[in-house]
Amino acid sequence: MTAQINRRSLLSLGVGLGISVNFLGSQAFAASEGGLARKKLVVIICRGGMDGLSVSPPVGDPDYARLRGSIAMRRDEVLMLDDTFGLHPELQAVHALALKGEARIAPAIASPDRARSHFEAQDVLETGAAHVYGTETGWLNRTLESLAPIRRVEGLSVGSTAPLILRGKVQAASWSPGKLVDETARLPTLLQDLYKNDPMLGPAFARGLETEAMAQTAMTAMAASPAMNMAAASTPSMTPPGTPPGTPQMTMASQATAGDKQNKAGGDAARKLGATLGGFMIQAGGPQIAAVSLDGFDTHAGQPGQIATRLSYVDAVLDGLHQGLGPEWKNTLVIAVTEFGRTARVNGTGGTDHGTASTGLVLGGALKRGGIIGDWPTLSEKALFENRDTAPTLDMRGLFKGALADHMGVDRAILDSKVFPDSAGVRPLTGLV
Amino acid sequence: MMAAIAVTRFGLGARPGEIDAAKVDPQGFLIGQIRREGADIPQDGGDTSAQRFEQMRQYQQQRKMEREQKDGQADKTAANIQTFKDSQRELRDKVNADFLARARLGANTPAGFRERWALFWANHFTVSATKQITSVLIGPFEREAIRPYVFNSFENLLVASSTHPAMLTYLDQAQSVGPNSQVAFNAARRGGKSKVGLNENLAREIMELHTVGVDAGYTQADVTEFARALTGFSIGRDNEERAGQFVFRVNAHEPGGRTIMGRHYGQSDVAQGLAVLKDLAADPRTARHVCGQIARHFVSDTPPPSLTTRLERRWMETGGDLALVAKTLVESPEAWDPTPAKFKTPYEYALSTWRLIGAEPSAIERIAPILTGLGQKPFSAPSPKGWPEDAQTWASPDGLIKRMQWAQGFAATAADRTDPNALAVQALGDRLTPPVAKAVSRAETRKEAFALLVMSPEFQRR
Numbered sequence A: 001m002t003a004q005i006n007r008r009s010l011l012s013l014g015v016g017l018g019i020s021v022n023f024l025g026s027q028a029f030a031a032s033e034g035g036l037a038r039k040k041l042v043v044i045i046c047r048g049g050m051d052g053l054s055v056s057p058p059v060g061d062p063d064y065a066r067l068r069g070s071i072a073m074r075r076d077e078v079l080m081l082d083d084t085f086g087l088h089p090e091l092q093a094v095h096a097l098a099l100k101g102e103a104r105i106a107p108a109i110a111s112p113d114r115a116r117s118h119f120e121a122q123d124v125l126e127t128g129a130a131h132v133y134g135t136e137t138g139w140l141n142r143t144l145e146s147l148a149p150i151r152r153v154e155g156l157s158v159g160s161t162a163p164l165i166l167r168g169k170v171q172a173a174s175w176s177p178g179k180l181v182d183e184t185a186r187l188p189t190l191l192q193d194l195y196k197n198d199p200m201l202g203p204a205f206a207r208g209l210e211t212e213a214m215a216q217t218a219m220t221a222m223a224a225s226p227a228m229n230m231a232a233a234s235t236p237s238m239t240p241p242g243t244p245p246g247t248p249q250m251t252m253a254s255q256a257t258a259g260d261k262q263n264k265a266g267g268d269a270a271r272k273l274g275a276t277l278g279g280f281m282i283q284a285g286g287p288q289i290a291a292v293s294l295d296g297f298d299t300h301a302g303q304p305g306q307i308a309t310r311l312s313y314v315d316a317v318l319d320g321l322h323q324g325l326g327p328e329w330k331n332t333l334v335i336a337v338t339e340f341g342r343t344a345r346v347n348g349t350g351g352t353d354h355g356t357a358s359t360g361l362v363l364g365g366a367l368k369r370g371g372i373i374g375d376w377p378t379l380s381e382k383a384l385f386e387n388r389d390t391a392p393t394l395d396m397r398g399l400f401k402g403a404l405a406d407h408m409g410v411d412r413a414i415l416d417s418k419v420f421p422d423s424a425g426v427r428p429l430t431g432l433v
Numbered sequence B: 001m002m003a004a005i006a007v008t009r010f011g012l013g014a015r016p017g018e019i020d021a022a023k024v025d026p027q028g029f030l031i032g033q034i035r036r037e038g039a040d041i042p043q044d045g046g047d048t049s050a051q052r053f054e055q056m057r058q059y060q061q062q063r064k065m066e067r068e069q070k071d072g073q074a075d076k077t078a079a080n081i082q083t084f085k086d087s088q089r090e091l092r093d094k095v096n097a098d099f100l101a102r103a104r105l106g107a108n109t110p111a112g113f114r115e116r117w118a119l120f121w122a123n124h125f126t127v128s129a130t131k132q133i134t135s136v137l138i139g140p141f142e143r144e145a146i147r148p149y150v151f152n153s154f155e156n157l158l159v160a161s162s163t164h165p166a167m168l169t170y171l172d173q174a175q176s177v178g179p180n181s182q183v184a185f186n187a188a189r190r191g192g193k194s195k196v197g198l199n200e201n202l203a204r205e206i207m208e209l210h211t212v213g214v215d216a217g218y219t220q221a222d223v224t225e226f227a228r229a230l231t232g233f234s235i236g237r238d239n240e241e242r243a244g245q246f247v248f249r250v251n252a253h254e255p256g257g258r259t260i261m262g263r264h265y266g267q268s269d270v271a272q273g274l275a276v277l278k279d280l281a282a283d284p285r286t287a288r289h290v291c292g293q294i295a296r297h298f299v300s301d302t303p304p305p306s307l308t309t310r311l312e313r314r315w316m317e318t319g320g321d322l323a324l325v326a327k328t329l330v331e332s333p334e335a336w337d338p339t340p341a342k343f344k345t346p347y348e349y350a351l352s353t354w355r356l357i358g359a360e361p362s363a364i365e366r367i368a369p370i371l372t373g374l375g376q377k378p379f380s381a382p383s384p385k386g387w388p389e390d391a392q393t394w395a396s397p398d399g400l401i402k403r404m405q406w407a408q409g410f411a412a413t414a415a416d417r418t419d420p421n422a423l424a425v426q427a428l429g430d431r432l433t434p435p436v437a438k439a440v441s442r443a444e445t446r447k448e449a450f451a452l453l454v455m456s457p458e459f460q461r462r
Helices: A005-016 A021-028 A031-040 A066-071 A092-100 A118-127 A139-146 A187-194 A202-224 A260-281 A303-331 A396-407 A413-421 B002-010 B018-022 B028-029 B048-068 B076-108 B111-125 B138-149 B154-160 B165-170 B181-189 B201-211 B222-231 B270-284 B284-298 B305-317 B322-332 B346-356 B364-373 B396-416 B420-429 B432-441 B444-457
Strands: A040-048 A103-110 A155-158 A173-175 A291-294 A332-338 A358-363 B232-233 B246-248 B258-262 B262-264
Touching: A021 B076, A031 A303, A040 A118, A040 A260, A040 A303, A040 A396, A040 B154, A092 A103, A092 A202, A092 A303, A092 A358, A103 A396, A139 A155, A139 A413, A155 A260, A173 A202, A187 A202, A187 B396, A187 B432, A187 B444, A202 A260, A202 B396, A260 A291, A291 A303, A303 A332, A303 A358, A332 B432, A358 A396, A358 B154, A396 A413, B002 B018, B002 B028, B002 B111, B002 B262, B002 B420, B018 B028, B018 B444, B028 B322, B048 B076, B048 B138, B048 B165, B076 B111, B076 B138, B076 B346, B076 B364, B111 B138, B111 B284, B138 B154, B138 B165, B154 B201, B154 B270, B165 B232, B201 B222, B222 B258, B222 B270, B262 B270, B270 B284, B284 B305, B284 B322, B305 B322, B322 B432, B346 B364, B346 B420, B346 B444, B364 B396, B420 B432, B432 B444
Parallel strands: A040 A291, A040 A332, A155 A173, A155 A291
Antiparallel strands: A103 A358, A332 A358, B232 B246, B258 B262
C-alpha cells in the first residue's frame, strides 16, 4: 500500500490521527528532494588526541622509523594502503573497505586551533568556529537548523550525554543502550505535562521518548538479522567501577592494561553499538545525521598497547555500522576525526605528547574511490610543524564543508557563514562523493 | 526561600528536616560548615596510597606468574591462578568501597555544603580510572591530597595534588626524565634501547586546567620548560624508604635554571618545581580562572560577572585562602537568586534522591549502574578536565529517559509509607511550585507521586 500513498494522503492521514508529524515531515519531502532525503552522514569524534601516525603509519616515509624509535611499526606489521601508508593492524574492517575503494585516509588534517589543548581543540572541532569561543553551538546542529526550511533532517548522538557538535537550537536526539521504556506507564505523559513550560526539559524529554520508540524498532530489526545476533536492550555499559570497562557508548575510560577478553567484550559492545546506530538510520524518518564519541586516545605513555585497543573499538564501531546500514551503506558517508594529532617523535615514556595534524578516516558506500585526501607534508625535519608535529595540510572544515555540500546538499553560502562562521577562505573539499 | 536555596543549591539536597534546620539563619547554616581542618573523610578501609601501591605490586607479580604459566614456562597450578583472581577481585572491591564510602558520606552528611566544596575540588584536580594503578589510588588521593586542604590555601592544595602518586601516575609525571639528567645519561650509555625522556602531560594540565587557564597567554616553550622543572617528581619504588609515596629524584631532574612565563627559576632541585607551583598559585590569572569555575559550579553555567569578580578579589586579598573564598561565596547576593539555574549532575541527582528519604546506597550495585548509564561512571571522568558541569551536557534526551526509568525503580522501593505531599515540601521547601505540588497530589499511587517529585524540573535543578 505504501506505493499508492502520496504526500497529500499521508499528510491528511497524519492530521486525522494526530500523530507523528516529524515522521511525516521527512517522508513528505522525500519526493521533491529526490535522493537527498536518503543521504546519511556520521561523524565520529575520537577524543584525547588520536595519533595519526599510528592510525595510518607512513612506513614508506624515510623519516618515520627514526622519529618514532621504539614505537615505530614495520611495513610487514601494518595493513598496506599504498607505497607510503599502511593502516594500523587493528583496523581490519577499515582496510577491507579501503580495498573496495570505500575508505580513504586524510593523513595531515587539523582543526584551525593550534593551542594543543584538548578542551580548546575539541571545542573548535565541534563548534566549527575559526577559533575557540567563536560560537556556542555545534556545526552539525547548525546544519540541521539551516536545512530545516528546506527539509527536516533528524540528528542523533550516541551516548548518554549530548556532545557539543550536536547542541544548539534544534533539539537533536541522543541514545545509549539501556532498558526500554515501559510504554504503558502514565509517568511519561504526566512528565510531558509537567515540562510543558520548561524550554530545556520539555523538548529534550519529548525527543527522548521518540528516540526510545525508534530504538525498539532498531533493536528488533537487528535481532531478526542472523548475522548480528543482536541482544535487545543489552546493557554492556552497566558495569561496576573497577571492572575494566571497554564499554560501548562511551566514555571509553578503560584500563590500558585490559586483557584480551575485556578487549573482545569492548569490541563486541562497540560493534553492536555501530549496528544499532545503523538500525536507527535506516528507519523511515530516522536520523540522517549522527555523532558518536570515542574516548581514550591521550596516549602519553605506553602508547602501542593503548592505541591498539582504542583502534580495535573504532574498527568495530565502523564494522557494525557498515553491517547495520545494509543496503543504505551506499547512501552513507562517515568521517572520523580527532581534535589534534601527536608529536612525530616518541617521548621519554613510550608515548607521544600533544601535536597538531592527525589522520582523518573517510568511509562509506557514497565515497568515490581515490588516494589519500589532502597532501602528505612528509616527516622531514623541514616539514615538521614547529619542529615537532605532523604539519597540517588540510583544514578539517574543508572536509566537513565538502561532505555537507556534495553529500547533504547544503548551500555554499550557508556553509561559509553560518555552519562554519568566517570560513569563506576555507574551500570545500569537493569530489568526495 | 533562602533556607531551601541553602540546602539545595549550596548543599546536596534536603534530608528530612534539613530545610527547617536552616531556616533560622540560612547563611550561618552554611558558614558553620566551613572548617580549617578540611572536609570530612569517607569511612572506608582507610588504606594509604603506599598500601595500595604495595597491593598493586603483588597483584602485578601474580598476574605475571599466571601469564608465564599460560605460556608453559612454569608449572601450572590452580592455586596460583586463584591467588591472582582473588587479588584482582580484592583490588576491585577496594575501589568500589572507596566510591561507596564517598557516596554514603554524601547521602548522610548534615554538612552538605562542605561536601559539595570538597567534590568541586576533587573534580578540579581530577584523577580518573583510565589506568589501573591510578584507579586504586583515587580514594586515597581524595583522602590525602584533597579533603584536608579544601579550606586551606590554594597553594597547599595545588602542591598536595601535584605531588600525590595518583596525579603523578594519571598524568604520566612519575616516569618523566630530564633529557640531560644523570638517568638519561646512564640509559644512553647502556645502549639507548630503554625509553627515557620528558613527558609534558602534567605540566600542561597544571597550567591549563588547575591554575592560570588556557587563555593565560603561555606558550609551548613555557609548557616544556615547566615539564623540565617538574622532572624528578616521582614515586618511591618497592625497595626504597618512601615506597609508594612522593619522592624527588635529583638524578632524573633536568639540570640548570629555566624561564617560565617570563620568570627565571635558578633552583637546582625539587625547589624549582615547587617555586613554579607557588608562582602559579599566586598568579591573578589563576584567581580569575578558578573563581569563574567556582561560580559556574555553584550558581550558574553563565554566572554574573560581579560574582566572579567578588570571589576573585577576595582570593587575591587573602592569598588564595579557600575558607574565606567559600565564605564570600555564601555571602554573595548573586548566589541567592531564587531562580534555580543549575541542572544536577547524575551524582548530585542520585545523592539528593537518597537524602530525600533519609537513606543511603546500600551497595555499589545500587549506585554505580545508574551513574554509568547517565554518563558519569564512578571515578572515570572522561579527561583531566573532569566532569562537565553544564546543563546542556546532562539534560540530554537520553539522560532524561534514563533518569525517569531509574526514578520509577527507586520509587518502587522507597515510596511505600511516606506521604508524598509532605515529602514534596520536605524536599523543596519554598521552592515547591504549584504545578509540581498539584501533580504530586493528583498521582494515582505513592510510587507515581514519588517519581513525579524527583523528576520535577524543581528537584532536578538547584
